[in-house]
Amino acid sequence: MEEIIEPRNLRGFRDSLPETESRKLDIQEKLTRVFRSFGFVPIDTPAIEYAEILLGKGGGETDKQVYRFLDHGQRDVALRFDLTVPFARFMAAHYHELPLPFKRYHMAKVWRGENTQRGRYREFIQIDFDIVAVDSVSSDFEIMTVMAESMRALGIRAFHVHFSHRHLFNELLQTMRLDGQFLPVLRIIDKLKKIGAEQVQSQLDELAGEKHAREILDFITAGASNRGTLEKLASRLSDDSPAIARLRSICRCIEDCGLEQELFLDPSITRGLDYYTGVVFETFLDRAPDIGSVCSGGRYNDLASLYTKEQLPGVGASIGLDRLVSALEDLGVAGDQKTAPEILIVLLDEALVGACHKLAAALRSSGLSAEIYPSEKKIPVQLKYAEKKGIPLAIFYGEDEMEKDIYNLRDLQQRQNHDGLSFPQLLERISELLSRSGKM
């Protein structure tokens, strides 16, 4: 007897079983439809790249998490840890052959050797969409509408896209002569949703003094309406503030499109990364606030400066598929995925295998999904299989039925038989039963 190898996964890696995998694919399909309806096109990049490309200047926290190794040719390579860096390299390599501005979406796996004790996984799917080679109100606003439309397409009604502009703070701190404290202030503000206003105030007190701390906290508190918030912000900054001008134009688009209920100007949004230079956004689900932002992004000045002298400003956002799946499950809108076909043809007689396959093909031509139990076993075994797989209907088609050209249909959920049907009657009855059980 040979030794058995334990069929285990690496820590932080999971198999995706049919139900979960169907959910993930369903989400990707719905988002694909949204992206395409806005004119975004799909791309893909290799999972493995030169480490030099992926790590760039390097030195960040991410570096330690990157899967990096020497390949067969002793090249220093790594697995991608996000979809932004490969996109930057992609744009530097291909911008001359693409229609510019370029709108792409990319759904793919990324890998990070994160600490699994915090419930993190080391392999996950990211969904990114960006508009590059343009800096405009329209593209800022478009990314926000794609975010909103994506949530709607997934059946999420109660959500808010919170947005702000990264330069508001630069301008505010300038008026306070606190320009030098920009990043520390930002880092404190960024913790607002986690640690609360009181904690933020006390940390700001230490950094900037009590008066400024109060002013900053007031500044980042959103008003009842976008317009109100905007005017409050404007009153604190100089008349020709470019950040206010951009936000004003965006707010006007929001009003023109009647999206005030969904797109919410929230000056407390900063996004931690130095990377962003204009609008920034995060998306929260009203009924699952603890899960944090399910779709975030912003505007950047120059996507691919590491790889090309061509300046490529852009705006984009990213969805973490795994977090989104959890959120949908929590909200009960993940849906009962159609992992199962609609019909099981019970195999009553090995001699009828061909006839059963012919019947299955006829059902499929009518747009149904059907499978045949693959060997002649006792009927209870076959029906148990249907139950375990979640197949709602079974057809019994033996020699007798074949001779008389009739079909016996069983509704496995209602435990009800519909016998002696002609083929057209069979199709009709199937369609009735499926629409009744909400399967069609």
Place this chain on the structure above:
Amino acid sequence: MEEIIEPRNLRGFRDSLPETESRKLDIQEKLTRVFRSFGFVPIDTPAIEYAEILLGKGGGETDKQVYRFLDHGQRDVALRFDLTVPFARFMAAHYHELPLPFKRYHMAKVWRGENTQRGRYREFIQIDFDIVAVDSVSSDFEIMTVMAESMRALGIRAFHVHFSHRHLFNELLQTMRLDGQFLPVLRIIDKLKKIGAEQVQSQLDELAGEKHAREILDFITAGASNRGTLEKLASRLSDDSPAIARLRSICRCIEDCGLEQELFLDPSITRGLDYYTGVVFETFLDRAPDIGSVCSGGRYNDLASLYTKEQLPGVGASIGLDRLVSALEDLGVAGDQKTAPEILIVLLDEALVGACHKLAAALRSSGLSAEIYPSEKKIPVQLKYAEKKGIPLAIFYGEDEMEKDIYNLRDLQQRQNHDGLSFPQLLERISELLSRSGKM
């Protein structure tokens, strides 16, 4: 000035640009529909696994090609090089929680450090589908019908699934008392399509003598019909041959379902791998014979014997997506992929950004795809963008039109204007123009 990093890919790795990526996604979508209509369900497994799991007993040619390295925890890990080994591990880990027999499909990237001089790539997408935990005529036949249905779904009309049974040779060589020469004979036969009958005969001469060589060559030559081939094979083997019995049942299914033109009994098919133990199949495109088999597989005795004592016989096949894309391109059925949206809204005035987005949203609610040029540039620049992206229609909607509540539509392919349309007229005209150009 900082130094620029050259935005290059690793040898053997490619970016997938929008047109190619759309083609790949389109194929995957069509195949998904086929698999689901037969009751196959999707799974996924991690890209990275313990090297011990992926390489098993190891020592094969594949081992040298595997991307293998130490992870952050100094674990010996590797990237998957096919979807069969991870599936075996998956089944060993999960068979008790799955409905058995289990029918899965899996579309995912695999990596092999192959010699790129032979035009091979090191990252490619495989599409596998299997039925495990059953050994039956119905499941053998089902995999063949899925192969045929997949080709049809991709618009390929002229194809043949060639099939045979791996035990035919064992039985034939037994009658010749050449059992010991099984693998060498198989290896020579396997080269038939590459080196031709004459070369095969001369190599067989050396191995088995002229008489046997002639008999073997005659044995593997298919007749005009499946029935004829079957009877010829049967006449050479013992009456109770299990291989002939299985093939006879499969041929009966083929006749019952009227698939004689597509599923072709071809005793020269052997499949190189020791792995297979029953039926084997390959799929050839009549009009692209040089490309070789685009979908191959067979029956195996025991999928997961390395990882569990549970015996899991099965049957399955695998499609190489990249090879299939080339084949479809060669055949001219790859299709003009809808990488572009249907409508570009020309941005005539920055003040109208919101109104243009509102119009785009209305078009999308009507099931159309529409984008707005993202900044106010000269009209020729905007139309040039539409042309480069392949957008067929443009809408001009300025202040004047907004006031009069009308829309000017331009057919960019016919260079024809349709001006002064109301919104319902606009929708109607768009639908006419798109159906005329075959875009809907």
